[in-house]
Amino acid sequence: MQKNIAIVGAGFSGAVIARELAQAGYKVEIFESRPHIAGNCHSERDAETGVMVHIYGPHIFHTDIERVWEYVNRYSRFMPYVNRVKAITNNSVYTLPINLLTINQFFGKTFRPAEAQAFLASLGDKTIENPVTFEDQALRFVGRELYEAFFKTYTVKQWGMQPTELPASILKRLPVRFNYDDNYFNHKYQGMPEDGYTSLVEKILDVPGVTVHLNTRFDPAQKDEYAHVFYSGPIDAWFNHAEGRLPYRTLDFEVFRDTGDYQGNAVINYCDNAQPYTRITEHKHFSPWEQHEKTLLYKEFSRQCEEKDIPYYPIRQARDKVQLERYVKVANEEPNVTFVGRLGTYRYLDMDVTINEALSTADKFLACAKGNERMPAFVIDPLA
Structure with missing residues (x-):
């Protein structure tokens, strides 16, 4: 009897790999510790204001990668959006x-x-x-x-x-421009999924052969029950932090609601010490095609990530990369496990790069299976 594939995490990495392998005939089980899919891209309607909220902070899709743009547009209508x-x-x-x-x-x-x-x-x-x-x-x-x-x-x-x-x-x-272009990004394709990121991920996962287990943690001891494991959680957590915890920054959000238009823009950064927060994001401006009488805002505070916090940004100072090297060494010796995504490779990745690497990872796995070769622990070198 053929063993299933296990995928840890239902964000973009896990969802894309799951779909690609399921379409190739594999049975895939996804284990997600949170009560929802889409990872830190999770979005949902606020009951009081009707605004589509980026629960873990704003995510703006931008890419030059044709394959990725074509891929996400299969599963959602992308609306024009320019981040100013x-x-x-x-x-x-x-x-x-x-x-x-x-x-x-x-x-x-x-x-x-x-x-x-x-x-x-x-x-x-x-x-x-x-x-x-x-x-x-x-x-x-x-x-x-x-x-x-x-x-x-x-x-x-x-x-x-x-x-x-x-x-x-x-x-x-961070670019400096000598014209009046105020588009924060300079990629060919930019936009927002009309119904939010969670709907997009849900449609990616809507394929026979994929089972999603929410509120379910995956124990590394379970790995032998599966033909292969794709792990998108923190690489140090897989090894029970044997080499110490890799440092991250995390975010706290102070949420408040108002009527009308609070700040006239989606994102305003606060660059001096007059306020302790780094920026205020007004979420209805991320969906400019919608109209809402009320508004919802996040004040964003950054701090060091503690044990029970959600990791956002890998710090990757020189000493952290030395620690990462030790994890990469033991990961390369781990049979039938591939580490993917921002947390699995301890790299800052935009959504389009995450999706592109997930597609490449699925391609690599299928090629290895066809050639009866060992699937590597990393398709992209996290030390590069």
Whole structure:
């Protein structure tokens, strides 16, 4: 009798792998410790306001990967949505990412693109030839004034560390534009699933051969009952934290409701110390095609993740990667288990990358099964 496939976690990683394997003829059981599917992308209607709420904080879909965009559009109608973030610092409102409007407003100028580019270059610290830290990177490319206004304090609130403790690579993800484009992302495809992410995941899982067990934890001791296990939980938890707990940041949300339009925008960042929270998100603006008389908002607070918290952002400092290396070593020796997703590989992944890697993982498994080869513990190297 053929053993079933076990998948731990009903987020995008688990759902996509489950569907692909079920369509190939496998029986798949998904074990989800929470009372719902879709992981941290879970969304649901608020009973009081009717607003579609991103329960674990906002998720905006953006990608350049054709295969992924085509895949998610099979299961949901994606509505146009452009993320236009505003930032409040020193009692003024600006546009993020930093663009020509931000620069002109902040410095009281009317620069054209080339002028702004030359001006910003003149502010950069040329003595920093090879930026190592977040602060180095900011001072080198945007100068002290913009760094302190938009990045320094926000970074401390978000990561709980000084920018001198964080790698320069974090800031490399934040673009500076010398035009008036205020689209936070620059991907070809951007949008929101019309009925929310949970509906999207539900439709991905709607295939013969998949059984979902909610409110059910999977014990690693059960692995021998299955032909293979795909694990999207925290990699350190699989090994009972034998090498110590990998550090994450988690989020607390202060939810409040109001009438009308509270802030006029989906996301406003608070970049100075006037408030302890990092941003306020107004969820009805994530569904601009809907109309609601009332509104629901999240104040977002970041802190160190404790044992019973939901992990959000892997920190991945140098010492953490050394710890991760030890987990990767034992994981590679674990038979018939593949570690996937943000938590399983201890990497920050956007939704589109998560889906793309899940599709690649399913492809790899089917190829290994056909060739009677061993399925690796990682399809994507978490140390890369």
